[in-house]
Amino acid sequence: MRTIRHTDHTDHTGPGRLRLRLPAGTVSVVADPGAERASVALSPQRHGDPAAAAAIERAEATQSGDLLEVVVPDPVRVSGVTQNVVRHDDGSLTVFQHADVVTGSMTGLTIEDGRMIVGSVSGQADDGGGDVRAVVRVPAGHRVDIAAGAADVKASGPLAGVHATIGTGDLAVAEAGDADLRTGAGRVVLERVGGGRVRTGSGSITVRAVAGPLFLSAGSGDVFAHLVAQAEFTATTGFGDIYVTAAPGVDVDPVGLRARCGRVSTP
Known part of the structure; x- marks a missing residue:
């Protein structure tokens, strides 16, 4: 360490x-x-x-x-192949990059242009660490x-x-005055935030206490938020639902809530 x-x-x-x-x-x-x-x-x-x-x-x-x-x-890797292509019996492909060690059992193993082609596999490929x-x-x-x-x-x-x-x-934050979070694929959970923006390509977003202006966007995933203060709030999702609740006396403006393929739930 x-x-x-x-x-x-x-x-x-x-x-x-x-x-x-x-x-x-x-x-x-x-x-x-x-x-x-x-x-x-x-x-x-x-x-x-x-x-x-x-x-x-x-x-x-x-x-x-x-x-x-x-x-x-x-990390610097000095051994192993650069690409493994696994062809499953159902016709699907799995590509492993920088594989050094494969554990498990395999059948129908062939080598094509430096790639390992597997008819069926039970196990996993080790990416060599790092x-x-x-x-x-x-x-x-x-x-x-x-x-x-x-x-x-x-x-x-x-x-x-x-x-x-x-x-x-995945991203999990307990308390932040402001947050600017982005993940290509993963869940995002904020316990309390004063404002900012959160984006995920694939995954859900949960904010348990929104205390200031906040923008949430999920390409594919549900969005959950609880507003504890009156502030501008926007949430969008391509494939998923939006659920918004609010503390007593806090109004939710549905204009900023958009679910292209899903539903929107407000108080």
């Missing part, structure tokens, strides 16, 4: 900014009122993964004022910015702002 701490300056403690970039893995953010400075602990997602360990060793940390930025590079677990600890009221190709992100404690862009993975 490698721990990177914000030590750039001595005259500032308390809330600041943290930026994290990693190819794949999991991210856990803890906003701790007792923490004075930000830190990022990196470890392989899978014990003994040499690709992840090497990527962690090559991770770069940059500090400037109240900002700590940590960038984990893509996934990194990042445990982020920041003072309460911090602002965090996270980007990953494939990762589940979970944030607990009060944060001033959360910005996250994930290729695929």
Whole structure:
């Protein structure tokens, strides 16, 4: 494990900014009122993964004022094939990229132009590793910015702002003054947010307390929201339903709610 701490300056403690970039893995953010400075602990997602360990060793940390930025590079794989194409008995295809190890049983295995073609398969292909677990600890009221190709992100404690862009993975945030969240495929859950926007290509969106202007968009998935303050609220989904509830005295304007292939439910 490698721990990177914000030590750039001595005259500032308390809330600041943290930026994290990693190819794949999991991210856990803890906003701790007792923490004075930000830190990022990196470890392989899978014990003994040499690709992840090497990527962690090559991770770069940059500090400037109240900002700590940590960038984990893509893992380097030195063995294995670059592409596996699995042809199932039902005619479907499964493509595995960067596969090093295949576990399970296979029949009808052939090699075509460096690709493995499997008639039937029981098991899974190992992508060669490289996934990194990042445990982020920041003072309460911090602002965090996270980007990953494939990762589940979970944030607990009060944060001033959360910005996250994930290729695929779930996003869960406990409390944010403002949020800008995007995942290509995955569920998004916000316990309480002061405003912002949330987008997912495929997956549901749940916001349990909307306290300010908020825009929600799901390409395919249901949208659930509870409004606790009067503010502009917009929600759209291509394939799914929209369910909106509100605290007493809070009105819901149905004009901003659009479900192309689904229904809209309001108080």
